[in-house]
Amino acid sequence: MPPAANRSRPIAIELNAVLVALIDEEPQVLTLEEGALLPSGPFEGDHPTLQTGLRAWVERQTHHPLGYVEQLYTFADRSRAAATSGRRIVSISYLGLTRERVTAAGHEPGWQSWYRYFPWEDWRGGPPAPLARQLMPRLRRWIDTASDPAVRRSRRQRMDINFAEASWNEDLVLQRYELLYEAGLVPEAGGRRPVTDPLPGAPMHYDHRRILATGIARLRAKIKYRPVVFELMPPDFTLGQLQLAVEALAGRPLHKQNFRRLIDQQGLVEETGAVSAATGGRPAKLYRFRREILLERAVAGSKLPLSRSS
Amino acid sequence: MPPAANRSRPIAIELNAVLVALIDEEPQVLTLEEGALLPSGPFEGDHPTLQTGLRAWVERQTHHPLGYVEQLYTFADRSRAAATSGRRIVSISYLGLTRERVTAAGHEPGWQSWYRYFPWEDWRGGPPAPLARQLMPRLRRWIDTASDPAVRRSRRQRMDINFAEASWNEDLVLQRYELLYEAGLVPEAGGRRPVTDPLPGAPMHYDHRRILATGIARLRAKIKYRPVVFELMPPDFTLGQLQLAVEALAGRPLHKQNFRRLIDQQGLVEETGAVSAATGGRPAKLYRFRREILLERAVAGSKLPLSRSS
DNA sequence: TCAAAAGTGTTATCCTTACACCCATGT
DNA sequence: ACATGGGTGTAAGGATAACACTTTTGA
Numbered sequence: 010m011p012p013a014a015n016r017s018r019p020i021a022i023e024l025n026a027v028l029v030a031l032i033d034e035e036p037q038v039l040t041l042e043e044g045a046l047l048p049s050g051p052f053e054g055d056h057p058t059l060q061t062g063l064r065a066w067v068e069r070q071t072h073h074p075l076g077y078v079e080q081l082y083t084f085a086d087r088s089r090a091a092a093t094s095g096r097r098i099v100s101i102s103y104l105g106l107t108r109e110r111v112t113a114a115g116h117e118p119g120w121q122s123w124y125r126y127f128p129w130e131d132w133r134g135g136p137p138a139p140l141a142r143q144l145m146p147r148l149r150r151w152i153d154t155a156s157d158p159a160v161r162r163s164r165r166q167r168m169d170i171n172f173a174e175a176s177w178n179e180d181l182v183l184q185r186y187e188l189l190y191e192a193g194l195v196p197e198a199g200g201r202r203p204v205t206d207p208l209p210g211a212p213m214h215y216d217h218r219r220i221l222a223t224g225i226a227r228l229r230a231k232i233k234y235r236p237v238v239f240e241l242m243p244p245d246f247t248l249g250q251l252q253l254a255v256e257a258l259a260g261r262p263l264h265k266q267n268f269r270r271l272i273d274q275q276g277l278v279e280e281t282g283a284v285s286a287a288t289g290g291r292p293a294k295l296y297r298f299r300r301e302i303l304l305e306r307a308v309a310g311s312k313l314p315l316s317r318s319s
Numbered sequence: 320m321p322p323a324a325n326r327s328r329p330i331a332i333e334l335n336a337v338l339v340a341l342i343d344e345e346p347q348v349l350t351l352e353e354g355a356l357l358p359s360g361p362f363e364g365d366h367p368t369l370q371t372g373l374r375a376w377v378e379r380q381t382h383h384p385l386g387y388v389e390q391l392y393t394f395a396d397r398s399r400a401a402a403t404s405g406r407r408i409v410s411i412s413y414l415g416l417t418r419e420r421v422t423a424a425g426h427e428p429g430w431q432s433w434y435r436y437f438p439w440e441d442w443r444g445g446p447p448a449p450l451a452r453q454l455m456p457r458l459r460r461w462i463d464t465a466s467d468p469a470v471r472r473s474r475r476q477r478m479d480i481n482f483a484e485a486s487w488n489e490d491l492v493l494q495r496y497e498l499l500y501e502a503g504l505v506p507e508a509g510g511r512r513p514v515t516d517p518l519p520g521a522p523m524h525y526d527h528r529r530i531l532a533t534g535i536a537r538l539r540a541k542i543k544y545r546p547v548v549f550e551l552m553p554p555d556f557t558l559g560q561l562q563l564a565v566e567a568l569a570g571r572p573l574h575k576q577n578f579r580r581l582i583d584q585q586g587l588v589e590e591t592g593a594v595s596a597a598t599g600g601r602p603a604k605l606y607r608f609r610r611e612i613l614l615e616r617a618v619a620g621s622k623l624p625l626s627r628s629s
Numbered sequence: 630t631c632a633a634a635a636g637t638g639t640t641a642t643c644c645t646t647a648c649a650c651c652c653a654t655g656t
Numbered sequence: 657a658c659a660t661g662g663g664t665g666t667a668a669g670g671a672t673a674a675c676a677c678t679t680t681t682g683a
Contacts, residue, residue: 019329097364290634291680304476600661601653
């Protein structure tokens, strides 16, 4: 017999979704309330699994088919999540990939570029300005506020690991956000004195920005060893589009020639025979994802070649 | 305002722990009830975070200091987890690493080698006998029971990916178990007819063996890019011991020379100056883990060199 | 004719793998 | 002496990173 479960004080269970789509070559997440909330809903006990519960209300609420879904993390931090109500909430978050493709300039209301929340994570055009301009100086000031030199050293090392321009690691999205949180540089951190002149990057309610950071981090790590990009692509695409998609997710530029070689070396795609109506320049061959690959190999991703010079 | 959380029918929240230690060079997990259960306890709402809740009762229940802890997964499958009571249970599982070192032959009651549950995962001595002898034939029979040739093809491909001897991937512990579950080859799968002549490998109650598989898979993947092995090692160790430890976790033999080179190339360890009382052969230098590395680099693991020939 | 993007080929470098070999100790 | 595990050096192969260059379209 397993130990009895908690019998006093019911704890609410909430499901959160980081729903990602590529719209206009930009990674976007579905949000509510002017971009301040991720879609979330209760887990009713009447679903056979957590995933089916999630799919049910996400599709009801957003009218989007939900393709690839994967669990992210389960939080129950009293201090952060539901700071308001005395009610205890356990929130289980998921990453979902969908194929929404709105080509018009006017975006649907709910979709927001994820770089709106993490402007320092977008290195596609070189080092992002807000990083050197605002973020780093504030971090350095935070380091200096520690009186204990050991603490200062530790803080400096963590800053170096996570934010060093020379060796930027795009996967550390969550760690970077957590460090900013700890340093009191994001409004979500609360604290006595409200953050004056907050950092660039829109905040979210509760710990939703942390959940978003978890989702981005997971996705960035995953595209390197599993072919998940294709869940976000239309059925047919050019290699250029594919590269733009990967760059958008990874937040950094890629070396064109090597990217192409890696992709077809791995047998991830096949030509459809057609070519695209060019968007400038020479028309490009269209490709489609070879779904069979999922059954052929255990690991197969779009490994990222190093960044192109500029 | 976020959507309101579930207000009817309280759902119990349970924490499960896969607690791993290396005892006698063997990876062992802490169990209860003759090895049929993982330690688990309720999440009481009065802990600030899930981790502190976990630490609290694990340390109370087992009297073990709990070092490294990481979340594994959250399940709520009605069909599998709490098949007995009508009560709905959400179980949040954790992986914990501890430094228990019982050198005596008579093990403490609760510790079990994890290969007791997954004998086909131990390739340290070459291809495990139960695999070719019992497991593969049963899987092949399962493939043939499908009438639809498309289903047969799909099943065969999944078997090939996950169980092919030629390209054995030690990280797929969970996928392999899930496939066996689906094929009805493990007792836990239940079903009308009880499994006659079950596969080698001890079963566990509820979905605890699935949780264990998740923990092993996570740990095997992680040792390749984060220095978590050292959480399981004594403060001082020889490179030989370290290699045995990694082999025990990965379940496969490693190439000695390359293992050594990788380890010190990465600056993971430093000599203590002392040498060990030899266990046969020439005395070995003792090393200790350079904890500073955690602050120096974002990624640093004991990458696995390929297996030695025999 | 030129800009822009697609697409091909080649080279230098590094990391992984594999193999051969020597060293220090106990029996 | 020899078995056993510790420890070092180096060559072969493959993958990555970087570079130069050609092709095909639209304006």
